[in-house]
Amino acid sequence: MGRAGGWWGRKSTPAKVETYTRWTFHFFALVEFTSVGIPFGNGLWTTAALWLLLLILGHCVLCAVLASRALDWTRGRRPQPVRLMWALAAATAAVGVVALWIGKHSGGDDNVETAVGGVYGITLTFAAGNSTLAVRGRRRVTAVVVGYTLGSGALLLAFGAPAAAVLGATVAVLFGGAFLAATFVFSVWLLDAVYELDEARETRTRLAVAEERLRFGRDLHDVLGRNLAVIALKSELAVQLARRERPEAVEQMVEVQRIAQESQREVRDVVRGYREADLGVELTGAHGVLTAAGIDCEVRGEATGLPAEVQSALGWVVRETTTNVLRHGDAARCSVELRVMKGLVVLTVENDGAGGAGSAGTGDAESEGGGGEGGGEGSRGREGSRGGGSGLAGLRERLRVVDGTLAAGFAEAGTFRVVAEVPLTGTAALSEVTS
Numbered sequence: 001m002g003r004a005g006g007w008w009g010r011k012s013t014p015a016k017v018e019t020y021t022r023w024t025f026h027f028f029a030l031v032e033f034t035s036v037g038i039p040f041g042n043g044l045w046t047t048a049a050l051w052l053l054l055l056i057l058g059h060c061v062l063c064a065v066l067a068s069r070a071l072d073w074t075r076g077r078r079p080q081p082v083r084l085m086w087a088l089a090a091a092t093a094a095v096g097v098v099a100l101w102i103g104k105h106s107g108g109d110d111n112v113e114t115a116v117g118g119v120y121g122i123t124l125t126f127a128a129g130n131s132t133l134a135v136r137g138r139r140r141v142t143a144v145v146v147g148y149t150l151g152s153g154a155l156l157l158a159f160g161a162p163a164a165a166v167l168g169a170t171v172a173v174l175f176g177g178a179f180l181a182a183t184f185v186f187s188v189w190l191l192d193a194v195y196e197l198d199e200a201r202e203t204r205t206r207l208a209v210a211e212e213r214l215r216f217g218r219d220l221h222d223v224l225g226r227n228l229a230v231i232a233l234k235s236e237l238a239v240q241l242a243r244r245e246r247p248e249a250v251e252q253m254v255e256v257q258r259i260a261q262e263s264q265r266e267v268r269d270v271v272r273g274y275r276e277a278d279l280g281v282e283l284t285g286a287h288g289v290l291t292a293a294g295i296d297c298e299v300r301g302e303a304t305g306l307p308a309e310v311q312s313a314l315g316w317v318v319r320e321t322t323t324n325v326l327r328h329g330d331a332a333r334c335s336v337e338l339r340v341m342k343g344l345v346v347l348t349v350e351n352d353g354a355g356g357a358g359s360a361g362t363g364d365a366e367s368e369g370g371g372g373e374g375g376g377e378g379s380r381g382r383e384g385s386r387g388g389g390s391g392l393a394g395l396r397e398r399l400r401v402v403d404g405t406l407a408a409g410f411a412e413a414g415t416f417r418v419v420a421e422v423p424l425t426g427t428a429a430l431s432e433v434t435s
Helices: 002-009 013-040 047-074 082-104 110-134 138-158 163-243 248-275 279-292 308-327 378-385 392-401 427-434
Strands: 296-300 333-341 344-351 405-412 415-423
Touching (some): 013 047, 013 163, 047 082, 047 163, 082 110, 082 138, 110 138, 110 163, 138 163, 163 308, 279 308, 308 344, 308 392
Parallel strands (some): 296 333
Antiparallel strands (some): 333 344, 344 415, 405 415
């Protein structure tokens, strides 16, 4: 059970829906064989009937194979199973011919004729429904169902069946095949929609990261663009003046030096503003980004009154863990909680997208060997725990500046938790929180 649960838990949401859909189609093949077995209980136990039963068993297996190959075709993994579709049609015709032959040579036994009619109708109905999986478009699906319906009527007429029996069988195949076709087509449409939604979620995540990079690039361009242009112009002027041995060249280079130093200061301000995260802004941003990515996000707590250095350190924890929830794992839920207790600030980030089982509790990821940064990035988290990475190790360095600690690990199977604790030391810090 543990291995089965782990196999299922490692699948993404679209893969789980695909597995469920695939086994549902296989279950329909079992339903067909079971449904055919009921008419056989009405006295249809002859030598010819046993051969018919073997044909029906092969027909059910062929239906299951066609459904599986057709599902792979819809996902772009295999070519369209046209040959299998025609093979199923031929197998269906063979079952129909044998069943009608048995009914014709039954000597007028009503039980046998009723049983043969049930086998005939069930087989053609399931064949019509499964064949629609191998085509696309409303017209082609309709053509498949109508084709099986007309074929069933033509086969009955060829064996001299009465008009009432022909009409009843064709109507049964038509409505039964249409019902199964609608069921199968809707299942495939739902699976395609799940994959498209998952791709859209990944696209939104990539766009959020790209937007942040563009914002930072625009800030650097605004700061450096004008100053670098001025530096280039004054440097060129200084070169021309130096070649003419003009003393003004020194003044121009002094100006270049001043502008370069000013540019360095402005770049440091931009980077400092980018690195010094505001906790309130990060909490709001985390909720917005995760919600936009289709993750149910709950944020609890207020950052009002906390010292600036504490907000900066904890803001980085929120930023890093949120980024890793987006980029790794398959989280459906994420909670961020900020609690301010007497002399201590506790930030807890928890998500259910971790890709493995871990120990209970919230032990250190380094000591437990578990974890990514906020969920689902096991190997990268282990690299960081060895000291060579910039994830958990980097967060610990930032928290160490404010005497804080970081614990990361699996709270339970599939749930990853990061807990950052920062003490509020000093009278000023305590007064800011209590005021």
